[in-house]
Amino acid sequence: MDTNGPEKPSRRRFLDILLGTSAFATLGAILYPVFRFMVPPQIVEAQQNSVVAAKTSELANNTGKIFKFGSKPGLIVRTDTGEVKAFSASCTHLDCIVQYQPEAKNILCACHNGIYDLAGKNVSGPPPRPLDEYAVNVKGDDIIVTKT
Amino acid sequence: MKWLKSEIKQRQHLLPAFFYGLRKYVLVILVCLFMAGMLTTFSTDTVRVAAQKKNSCAECHSKLEGRLGQPSKLFENDIHNSRGLSCNDCHGGDPTKDDKAAAKSPYSGYLGTPGPTEIASFCGKCHSDASVMKKFNPSLRVDQVQEYYTSVHGTRLRAGDKKVATCISCHGNHGIRKSSDTQSTVYPKNVAETCAKCHSDGDYMKEYGIPHDQYEKYKASVHFNALNEKNDLSAPTCNDCHGNHGAVPPGITSVANVCGQCHSRQADLFRKSVHKDVFDRMQIGECLRCHNNHAILTPTDDMLGIEKGSVCITCHSAGKGFQAAKEMRSSLAAIKRRVSEAEELLEQAERAGMEVSHPKFELEDAIDSLTQARVSVHSVSVEELNKATAPGLAIANKSFEAGLAAFGELNFRRKGLAVSLVFIFFLAALIFLKIKQIERPAKEAGNDGSPDS
Amino acid sequence: MKTEALKLWFDKRLGISSAVELAEKKEIPLHRHSIWYYFGGMTLFLFVVQVVTGILLLLYYRPSAENAFESVQFIVTEVEFGWLIRSVHSWSANLMILTLFIHMFSTYFMSAFRAPREITWVTGVFLFVISICFGFSGYLLPWNELAFFATKVGTDIAGVLPFVGDFMLRFLRGGDEVTGATLTRFFGFHVAILPATTTVVLGIHLLLVQMHGISVPPGQEKESVKKMKFFPNFFLRDLIGWIVAVGILAALAAIFPWELGVKADPFASAPAGIKPEWYFLFMFQTLKYLPAKILVFEGEVIGILAFMLGGLIWLLVPFINRRTDSKKAKVVFNVFGGFVLMFIVVMTIIGFLD
Numbered sequence: 001m002d003t004n005g006p007e008k009p010s011r012r013r014f015l016d017i018l019l020g021t022s023a024f025a026t027l028g029a030i031l032y033p034v035f036r037f038m039v040p041p042q043i044v045e046a047q048q049n050s051v052v053a054a055k056t057s058e059l060a061n062n063t064g065k066i067f068k069f070g071s072k073p074g075l076i077v078r079t080d081t082g083e084v085k086a087f088s089a090s091c092t093h094l095d096c097i098v099q100y101q102p103e104a105k106n107i108l109c110a111c112h113n114g115i116y117d118l119a120g121k122n123v124s125g126p127p128p129r130p131l132d133e134y135a136v137n138v139k140g141d142d143i144i145v146t147k148t
Numbered sequence: 149m150k151w152l153k154s155e156i157k158q159r160q161h162l163l164p165a166f167f168y169g170l171r172k173y174v175l176v177i178l179v180c181l182f183m184a185g186m187l188t189t190f191s192t193d194t195v196r197v198a199a200q201k202k203n204s205c206a207e208c209h210s211k212l213e214g215r216l217g218q219p220s221k222l223f224e225n226d227i228h229n230s231r232g233l234s235c236n237d238c239h240g241g242d243p244t245k246d247d248k249a250a251a252k253s254p255y256s257g258y259l260g261t262p263g264p265t266e267i268a269s270f271c272g273k274c275h276s277d278a279s280v281m282k283k284f285n286p287s288l289r290v291d292q293v294q295e296y297y298t299s300v301h302g303t304r305l306r307a308g309d310k311k312v313a314t315c316i317s318c319h320g321n322h323g324i325r326k327s328s329d330t331q332s333t334v335y336p337k338n339v340a341e342t343c344a345k346c347h348s349d350g351d352y353m354k355e356y357g358i359p360h361d362q363y364e365k366y367k368a369s370v371h372f373n374a375l376n377e378k379n380d381l382s383a384p385t386c387n388d389c390h391g392n393h394g395a396v397p398p399g400i401t402s403v404a405n406v407c408g409q410c411h412s413r414q415a416d417l418f419r420k421s422v423h424k425d426v427f428d429r430m431q432i433g434e435c436l437r438c439h440n441n442h443a444i445l446t447p448t449d450d451m452l453g454i455e456k457g458s459v460c461i462t463c464h465s466a467g468k469g470f471q472a473a474k475e476m477r478s479s480l481a482a483i484k485r486r487v488s489e490a491e492e493l494l495e496q497a498e499r500a501g502m503e504v505s506h507p508k509f510e511l512e513d514a515i516d517s518l519t520q521a522r523v524s525v526h527s528v529s530v531e532e533l534n535k536a537t538a539p540g541l542a543i544a545n546k547s548f549e550a551g552l553a554a555f556g557e558l559n560f561r562r563k564g565l566a567v568s569l570v571f572i573f574f575l576a577a578l579i580f581l582k583i584k585q586i587e588r589p590a591k592e593a594g595n596d597g598s599p600d601s
Numbered sequence: 602m603k604t605e606a607l608k609l610w611f612d613k614r615l616g617i618s619s620a621v622e623l624a625e626k627k628e629i630p631l632h633r634h635s636i637w638y639y640f641g642g643m644t645l646f647l648f649v650v651q652v653v654t655g656i657l658l659l660l661y662y663r664p665s666a667e668n669a670f671e672s673v674q675f676i677v678t679e680v681e682f683g684w685l686i687r688s689v690h691s692w693s694a695n696l697m698i699l700t701l702f703i704h705m706f707s708t709y710f711m712s713a714f715r716a717p718r719e720i721t722w723v724t725g726v727f728l729f730v731i732s733i734c735f736g737f738s739g740y741l742l743p744w745n746e747l748a749f750f751a752t753k754v755g756t757d758i759a760g761v762l763p764f765v766g767d768f769m770l771r772f773l774r775g776g777d778e779v780t781g782a783t784l785t786r787f788f789g790f791h792v793a794i795l796p797a798t799t800t801v802v803l804g805i806h807l808l809l810v811q812m813h814g815i816s817v818p819p820g821q822e823k824e825s826v827k828k829m830k831f832f833p834n835f836f837l838r839d840l841i842g843w844i845v846a847v848g849i850l851a852a853l854a855a856i857f858p859w860e861l862g863v864k865a866d867p868f869a870s871a872p873a874g875i876k877p878e879w880y881f882l883f884m885f886q887t888l889k890y891l892p893a894k895i896l897v898f899e900g901e902v903i904g905i906l907a908f909m910l911g912g913l914i915w916l917l918v919p920f921i922n923r924r925t926d927s928k929k930a931k932v933v934f935n936v937f938g939g940f941v942l943m944f945i946v947v948m949t950i951i952g953f954l955d
Contacts, residue, residue, distance in 0.1 A: 012585065022574055022575045030847065033681075033685055033686070034653075037680060037682045041679045041680050096519070097516070110413045111411075113409065113410050125382055126383075502858075562855060568848070573845075575844055586837075
């Protein structure tokens with residue numbers, strides 16, 4: 001029995017089809033972002049907490065190298081005993097980028113002659129605080145520097 | 149009491165016998181009494197008091213008024229005093245003698261008040277003798293007097309000028325403090341004022357024909373500000389550039405070396421640049437030509453270029469130098485402009501609700517590049533400057549792109565929203581129609597959902 | 602025919618035909634206040650939105666002080682449509698509490714708590730409290746400055762209670778101060794304890810609603826009032842509302858995205874003019890107005906106890922109101938309800954303007 005009496009069956013069907021399609025489409029429009037969300041993005045981790053600063057093969061004894069830690073500069077130093085140390089390369093005086101001096105075996109900031117020792121401590125010149133030190137882990141050929 | 153009295157009375161007749169019995173011990177008793185007397189008189193306290201250094205100089209002079217009474221008062225705070233030294237260690241004389249003539253007799257080595265020409269050797273008696281200084285402060289230098297005679301003050305003194313500074317002019321004579329003591333006349337923050345005592349006195353300096361506005365100018369400088377306002381004790385004052393004992397203005401061809409002690413990069417670039425030879429030949433004074441010597445102000449970008457206010461145009465009006473100045477300035481201006489454009493765009497994106505904290509952070513590296521570029525100006529080479537601005541320009545461009553991308557994303561979202569809203573409202577409308585459809589004919593037949601139909 | 606066979610198959614195993622019968626019977630009374638009947642379902646829908654978006658956010662969020670802020674930043678910048686899911690979650694929370702308030706007050710004024718629906722009312726008030734707790738715990742999770750200090754102030758207020766105050770403060774904060782421990786704990790409340798509690802209480806609430814049917818306000822006669830079938834008629838109308846809500850949420854997310862803020866720094870001083878979320882504002886503003894001391898007691902303590910007493914009365918309304926037909930009782934209850942509503946509205950507005 002057709003309880004929707006005088007209504008033409010075709011029009012009713014049309015509305016039903018339209019309704020179904022539209023509902024489907026809207027559902028799709030809602031589920032599409034949900035599924036895209038669940039697919040992991042290219043960069044998988046939130047923060048650059050650790051980075052491969054250099055390769056052990058590239059870093060000779062008594063040399064230093066500047067590397068990028070996120071958007072900040074870092075300095076990695078290999079002492080002449082082979083120990084690897086890593087610091088923030090932003091001078092604590094006015095943020096110039098520091099460098100390692102192999103002859104003097106210390107870290108120099110050329111902007112105003114600030115000197116830091118190999119423990120990162122400010123020993124001479126204007127710098128008011130030591131350099132931030134980072135943790136170093138050597139995994140095979142990779143030297144991994146992590147923010148402490 | 150009554151009982152005691154009666155007891156004594158009872159035995160009174162025995163008294164003479166008591167003393168008679170003691171007669172063999174008389175000598176012992178006498179010796180003991182004598183020793184007790186001696187000990188009392190010569191007990192350690194008394195001995196110490198007697199042995200304490202008698203300083204007749206201080207005793208008399210502290211009672212005097214005015215100029216003669218000053219020294220002993222000042223000496224209380226003097227570092228020599230705290231090391232156990234006294235008036236006679238410098239002036240000679242015999243402090244144990246109360247009589248003035250005896251205390252100051254020539255036999256006692258009394259030197260009196262040294263005149264200006266004698267002061268250096270007076271102080272140098274100890275301060276130039278390593279074996280003496282070793283006993284008090286082994287790390288102190290012992291060549292101050294030697295240095296002094298290389299200075300303008302020292303050479304003029306030898307030539308007979310008694311107005312120049314000697315040891316006591318800067319260090320004081322009786323209230324001398326360590327240079328690390330904040331109240332010392334030679335504590336870094338106080339040095340300029342000490343030098344200014346003479347050098348800012350127009351009348352005193354009249355005959356020398358040199359300016360006497362150095363202190364005023366220095367007070368306007370960044371170095372003074374750093375030292376006195378920001379408490380950066382590594383900031384330079386008079387002695388850092390002029391030397392302290394061998395005080396002499398740096399030669400006109402060695403200014404860069406002096407400034408380069410701290411500003412090594414700039415000095416290095418300058419020395420390698422075309423300016424070095426030209427400046428030295430023309431006796432221009434290197435750094436101080438553009439930066440002044442005492443009134444060293446915060447440099448601005450306006451100092452570079454060909455517009456009014458630039459230092460370049462004081463020499464250059466045409467030719468290669470002029471061109472270089474123009475190009476360097478425009479290169480700096482270009483990166484500054486790009487950075488501010490990127491900053492502006494990112495701010496706008498953030499206000500529109502987009503998350504741009506990362507690009508904003510990275511833009512700060514461009515500022516770093518700008519600082520490097522400003523240093524490389526000293527090479528006066530357009531190439532060098534561009535090498536420094538290039539990375540910063542790249543970062544600024546990247547940040548600008550990020551800003552554009554943020555706006556692109558915003559537009560995408562808005563478009564996406566519009567499209568999905570169309571879908572949503574279309575669907576809602578269709579459901580509405582469906583409801584109408586279910587209920588319309590039913591209204592006639594009674595099928596609007598009520599259970600009675 | 603195929604559909605019939607399928608239905609029969611499921612029915613034999615799950616017994617759904619009885620449920621379908623009940624669903625067919627479900628009716629909604631129609632009268633001039635029927636419009637308010639939509640709000641319960643709307644609140645439920647928004648809660649479902651919260652659960653779905655919340656679960657999605659769980660795939661990327663990290664509940665530690667070092668990582669929380671960065672993980673939200675990551676969601677909003679790196680994850681595709683992360684901005685959408687996050688903003689929808691934050692906006693839907695607020696919208697849900699709004700519809701919840703409307704639902705609660707409309708049921709109050711329609712006296713829907715009368716017998717036999719007292720327990721429905723009680724579970725409803727519990728759900729209200731749970732939702733506030735959801736809001737409070739969730740607010741801290743992005744670990745930004747505003748959230749940090751709002752939590753500090755909020756837990757400070759809890760600590761002011763007599764006897765239990767110190768314990769409550771330590772229990773909430775996971776220590777004496779607001780730290781990473783607080784964050785982890787709030788996360789546990791927000792994604793496990795509160796959802797589990799809600800499942801039980803909401804389940805009872807919905808079951809009771811089905812059991813007793815939709816109440817008719819005293820003004821309308823129960824017998825002669827028109828009725829509408831829930832399925833499909835009222836449900837389709839509900840659906841329109843829900844779909845429009847989705848549209849509104851999408852628009853809010855795209856045009857007024859929820860901000861990230863500044864990462865919380867426990868050592869920085871509080872920014873000026875911190876305010877809690879709008880649904881706490883009326884309490885916050887009232888406490889601000891109370892004098893420091895009332896008689897011998899601290900003003901704040903009196904204020905909080907007063908609110909708790911008010912809440913208790915609100916909870917027990919069905920048991921206080923016995924004589925439902927008495928006109929006088931009705932007036933008293935309407936006035937009380939009206940006062941509460943006005944108080945909340947006015948204080949919230951003042952709180953915003955302050």
